[in-house]
Amino acid sequence: MAATAQDPSAPLRAEKKDEDRDEDMEYSPFYGIEKGAVLQEARIFNDPHIDPRRCQQVITKLLYLLCQGETFTKKEASEVFFSVTKLYQSKDANLRRMVYLVIKDVCPGSDEVIIITSSLMKDMNSKTDLYRSNAIRVLCSIIDSQLLGQIERYLKQAVVDKSAVVASAVLVSAMHLLGSNSEIVRRWTNEIQEAIQSKHAMVQFHAVALLHALRANDRLAVSKLVSSLTRGAVRSPLAQCLLVRYVAQVIAESAATGGIEARPFYSFLESCLRHKAEMVIFEAARAVCAMRDVSTRELAPAVTVLQLFLSSSKPVLRFAAVRTLNKVAMTHPLAVTNCNIDMESLISDQNRSIATLAITTLLKTGSESSVERLLKQIGSFMSDIADEFKIVVVEAIRALCLKFPQKYRALMNFLSNVLREDGGFEYKRAIVDSILILIREIPDAKESGLSHLCEFIEDCEFTYLSTQILHLLGREGPRTKEPARYIRYIYNRIILENATVRAAAVASLARFGALVAELRPRILVLLSRALYDNDDEVRDRATLYLAELGGKAGGVEAVDVQWDLPARNLEKSLRSYLENGGEGPFSLAAVPRALPPAPKKEQKKAQSAFGAALKPEVAANGDLGAVVQSMPQFKGLGPLFKSSEPAKLTEEETEYSIAVVKHVFARHLLLQFNCTNTVEEQVLEDVSVTVDLAQAEEFEEEAVVPLERMPHGAVGHTFTLLRRPEGSMALGKLVNILRFKVKEIDPSTGETEEEGYEDEYTLEDLNVAPxxxxxxxxxxxxxxxxxxxxxxxxxxxxxxxxxxxxxxxxxxxxxxxxxxxxxxxxxxxxxxxxxxxxxxxxxxxxxxxxxxxxxxxxxxxxxxxxxxxxxxxxxxxxxxxxxxxxxx
Amino acid sequence: MDVDPTVPVVKSMLLLDSEGKRIAVKYYAPEWATVTAQANYERSVFSKTSRTNARLEAEITTFSDVIVVYKFLGDLMFYVTGSQDENELILYQVLQGFYESISLLLRGAVEKKTVLENLDLVLLAMDETVDGGLILETDPSTIASRVAMRGADADVPLAEQLRNQTFSKALATAKEQIARSLLK
CATH class of the missing domain: 3.30.310.10 (TATA-Binding Protein)
Structure with a gap:
């Protein structure tokens, strides 16, 4: 044994070289182990003269097999289980312990459990503590609720057992039972409460956890539990940690913020910061840092103890502290600045997780003046950390750049430097994404960012990134001061890259040609070289763009089409066009412009991205107002002020589905009724809505635009125009009546009947609100x-x-x-x-x-x-x- | 597993050898329900930790929503995994209970060979430390004495009991080896 024993401080790699020699020496008791053979061996369990040692070995082999991922069939498992139960005859304690273990792992069906329960119940009443505790754990893990009822009183008694191992066993088992048998466990509350006073630390911990789990849904009970526990002496550090968590919950649920009124139990958390167990100190510091609207004054003591942890010799402590401070830095960067010196020394920490967290914390707390120095330190560190950490750093740099836009030059340089280094796709993408965001958010950074990206695509192995960058160049490049300088980079792609990138480059070039008139002749020359490309897509694009730039096929504007239609709606309309046989030309005007779900979010995004340059009218009303603006009748109304969201005026599943959109103009209110016929066997013609203005006196009806025929399964529009005094906020309730002419469709012939009849339908009322x-x-x-x-x-x-x-x-x-x-x-x-x-x-x-x-x-x-x-x-x-x- | 979210939970305990092969593992969280998922997890844990030095002090790392505390002893690697928002120091205490109890049981000879020869003790130590993800006990000597069933056999002192056990085991393995060489 001594010969193979290794020097415990020797590095792992040293072992490799004498591996060959070791292999002869290395003997594993499980060498060449096989399931079949072990199952054979397990027959000795049935031997009338039990050899405890040998049986123990066989059980170990069975467990080894399970541990290596081997599975037993149901038959095998129950055979093993039955023979294992025979081992109960042996009085050997160690063998008994192994039997307990293997029963839990070879858990058979409930019908078989029954044969072992009586033996286990006997053990539960044994004088030996370890038998009692193990029997409880095994029983509770295999038992069903019916049997549980039978043994309940023994379990209840065990909760207050003076032996720690027994009490812990039943408390932990009860925690597992809570999910399925909470009513039974609930009956033990008194005993559990008694167990909280136990002199054994672990028992106290388990009892506190169980009692809280029983009361978790009752806020009042939890806060009672917390106040009684904070007064009493909780000795176990683990139980104290639990208590800190409960206190944090109570604080989170209370309304008080640190400002004027004190938070309940804050002083308790503060006292835990001085606890002797590091575990509790840290738990309390974590709780303080996570408090909602935490004030700098409240944070200070927690940050101080975490700062002490930063210089601990234990990596686990350093990690825990730096991770928590990192989170604090997101919301309260100033509170963490005191730790900056300790943080900086952590940049060179052996543990790369700690180093990365330290850096990102520093990036969050650092002042504008320290940016350059930090970047220098990080630069030396970037080469020897894993990609996933690099991504974290890149993201932190991006955030820093948005915080200090004046520093973009240094940060952009840093990003371009790391972009040139080796790295995987995810890492490169994080960098490129960061540069793209910076270009968008910081106008000054655009030119330098674009040139960095140009250099990057000269030597970029990732098609996805190349195409993304080429697209951006096409969009942003033509608007820079010197568009011509980008042409070379883009054209190089057409010569050197794969088909996907070439096609993207062609599209990008065409944008330059379309937007910059003086470059157009040169672009035409370059594009014509792509006409002989060996890829279809590249050739097609080049041909199309050449025609467009040459003034044909829609002209120059066609290169840069601005779709004002939601792509989803277009797709839907095209699909239904094809399904209906595709007769006649497809008209873009028929595509609904209103986006049904969540259009607001997209508009918001658009606004934040393009800033104030976008006219609010377009942003707010683009989709809904488009229908109105395309109607010549309403040209004279002036600019549209606001369009409401569509409101339904009919119940679900009526014959017609009508929704209304209110368009507000300076002197008018235009009601747009979106009408859909839901019954195939009828035709509705000459549809209009009459609005009764009795309860909206300021309005006056000016015009009605009827709908010739209400389409089946699609949306048609009829309009009612109301006039009101200029600039006034006329209010009231509008009573709407739908008028139309119904014609039945003969189901046998599918022809519409000649004669129809007039009908009307009262829609729901519409309120005009402020x-x-x-x-x-x-x-x-x-x-x-x-x-x-x-x-x-x-x-x-x-x-x-x-x-x-x-x-x-x-x-x-x-x-x-x-x-x-x-x-x-x-x-x-x-x-x-x-x-x-x-x-x-x-x-x-x-x-x-x-x-x-x-x-x-x-x-x-x-x-x-x-x-x-x-x-x-x-x-x-x-x-x-x-x-x-x-x-x- | 469905327990009160405030209770600290251990997601897995691993004991791997110096090549990342599993010696004894226990998974308590549903995310590693299959053997493949477990093997993948062990591979990534090993690749992320094997080149660090976790001999003097236990080390810690975090990846894909878990925290892993680990310690290398001899040619063995001990790992304890918890969720991302678990108190790192609690996991650390579980890890300490895990490796120190095994070290006590094996009388300091913590290496692959002895661990495999006494795998029953290792499995029992894991069973006495964590029960279905819940922390049962973290004090190494308490765990070790429970594994050895001290007190069950009319109070034989732990050390003596261990000696008896390892001796009889050595005898048994010797017998086995002789039998094998005769059969060859």
């Missing part, structure tokens, strides 16, 4: 906009909103009524918050900007109060907003 005259117009910086508007037209008032389920519901209701855009993500209320402020921005009809600050509060009886402060261009507008809330 929100229809307010357009959501988010402002990028609410505070600045708020200050800019000044106090001249500020108007504030308090309102009671009555009883609400929670604040989120109240917020959603008010935001819905006002129809304004929530700013800075304030529309999301933190869970269980007692107060909340929402910032809204919008434009009223007549292009008056209005900003709203809503402060909500909810009391114990769930009644909600709200303070509304409006700032706008004129006091009238502010008054109007208040009026909306008063009327609602």
């Amino acid at each position: 929100g229809d005259y307010i357009r959501a117009a988010p402002v990028p910086n609410f505070r600045a906009a708020w200050e800019a508007l000044g106090e001249e037209a500020e108007l504030g008032d308090d309102y009671g909103l009555g009883e609400r389920e929670n604040l989120q519901e109240a917020v959603e209701a008010v935001v819905g009524i006002l129809g304004m855009a929530p700013c800075d993500g304030t529309d999301a209320v933190p869970p269980n918050a007692r107060s909340h402020t929402v910032l809204l921005a919008g434009t009223l009809i007549g292009d008056a900007q209005a900003l709203v600050r809503l402060s909500f509060g909810i009391d114990a009886a769930r009644s909600v109060a709200m303070k509304l402060v409006v700032r706008s261009d004129s006091p009238d507008v502010s008054q109007a907003i208040h009026q909306i809330i008063q009327d609602a």
Whole structure:
């Protein structure tokens, strides 16, 4: 044995060279082991004279097989199980222990369990603690609830057993049983409570965990448990960790934030930071750092103990601390700056996970002046970490660059340097993505970013990245100061790369040709060289673009088609066109422009990406307003102010499905009814909607545009135009009646009957609400906009909103009524918050900007109060907003 | 496994040899239900850790939503895996209980050969440390004495019991070897 024993501090690699020599020496008791043979061997279990040692070995072999991933068939398993039960006759304790173990692993069906339960139950009452504990664990893992009822009283008694091993065994087993048999475990509450007072640390831990699990759904009970435990002495560090977790939960559910009123139990967490067990200190520090709206003052003691951990000799402690501080740095970078010196020494930590976390923390907390120095340190470190860590670093660099846009030059250089180094696809993609984002977000960085990318594609092995970059060059390149410099890079791709990249390069070149007139002749020459490419796609593209650039096939504009149709709708329309036989030319005008699900998100994205350059009208109303704008009748109405979301006016599964969109113009309200016929056997002609204005007196009907025939399974439009005084916010309820002529279709011949009859159908009423005259117009910086508007037209008032389920519901209701855009993500209320402020921005009809600050509060009886402060261009507008809330 | 989310949970315990082959493993989390998934996991754990030095102090790493604490002893590698938001120090304590109890049981001779010869003790130590993912005991000497069933046999001291056991085992293996060489 001594000959093969290795020096424990010798490196692993040294062992390789004398592997050959070792192989002769190495003897494994499981060498050449086979399932069949072992199962044969297992027959000795049935021997009347049991040899405990040998049986133990055979059991070990069985377990070894299982451990290596071998499986036993049902028959094999039950054979093993039956013979193992025979071993109960032996009095040998070690053999008995192995029997317990193997029964748990070779768990047979419930009908077979029965033969062992009586033996196990005997052990449960044995004088020996270890027999009792093991029997309990085995029984609880194989038993069903019926049998459990029979042994319940023994288990209940075992909870308060003075032996730690027995009590722990039953408490842990009970934790597993909770899922299926919680009512039985619930009956032991008194015993469990007694076990919490146990002098054995582990028993205390298990009892606390079990008691909490029993009460997890009852907030009041949990907070009672917490207050009794925090008063009493919890000795076990593990139990103390649990307690810290419960306290953190109670804090999260309480409304108090560190500011004015103290959080409950915060002092307890603070005292845990001084606990003697590192485990508890860390758990408490973690809990403090994760508190919602944690203040810098509350963080300070936790950060201090974590800072001490940073210089620990144990990697586990360093890792735990740096990981937590890294999270804190995301929200409170200033709180972590004290640790910067310790962090910097961790950059050279042996453990690369720690080093990476340290770097990314530093990148988050670092000041603008330290960026260059940090980059230098990271540069030396990047070459010897794994790709996945590099990706983390690259992402941190990207965030830093967005934070300090002035430093883009250094950071962009860093990214381009790492881009040139070796790395896998994911890593390269992370870098390219970062550069793409920086180009988009920081206009100054565009030119240098593009040139870095150009260099990269000169030597890029990843087709996906090359095509992505070529597309970007085509989009951004022509708008730079010197578009010509990119041509060489792109043309090189046509000569050197694979077909996919060549095709992308051709498309990119064509964009230059289309957008930069002076380059066009040269581009035409270059493109004509691609006409003899050996790939179809490349040739086709070159041919098409040459024709377009030459003024044919749609002309130059056709190179750069701006699709204003949602691709999904186009696809759907094309499909239905093909299904219906494809008669007549397909018309793009028939494609619905409204995106049914989640169009808002995309618009938001578009806005943030292109900034304020985009006209709000186009962004907000592009899809819905397009139908109206394409109607010549309505050209004279002036610019469209706002279109509402479509609202259904019919029940599901009626003969016709009608939805209405309200379009607001300066002097008009245009109602667009989207009509669909849902019954195949009828034809509906001459469809129009008559609007009864009795309850909306300010309106006056001006025109009705009927629909010739309501299409089956598709959407047709009829319009009703209402006039109202210019700039007014005319309100009221519109009663809508659908009028049409029905013609039946003869089911046998499929022909439409000549004669039809007039019919009408009362649709649901439509309310014109103040929100229809307010357009959501988010402002990028609410505070600045708020200050800019000044106090001249500020108007504030308090309102009671009555009883609400929670604040989120109240917020959603008010935001819905006002129809304004929530700013800075304030529309999301933190869970269980007692107060909340929402910032809204919008434009009223007549292009008056209005900003709203809503402060909500909810009391114990769930009644909600709200303070509304409006700032706008004129006091009238502010008054109007208040009026909306008063009327609602 | 469906337990109270505040309870610390161990997802797996692994004992691998210096080439990453499994000696004894125990999985408690459903994400590694199949042998293939387990083998893949062991391969990636091994490849990510084998070149680090975890001899003096236990090391730690994190990947694909788990935290792994590990320690190398002799030609063996001990791993304990927990979820991403587990307290690292709790996992560390489980790891300590795991390898130190085995070290006690094998009287310091922690190497592949002895571990394989005493695999029953290793499996029992794992069973006494973690029960179905829940931490049962972390004190190495308590675990070791429970594995040895001390107190079950009219109080034979642990050391003596161990000596008896290993002696009889050595005898048994010697017999086996002789039998094998005779059959050749």
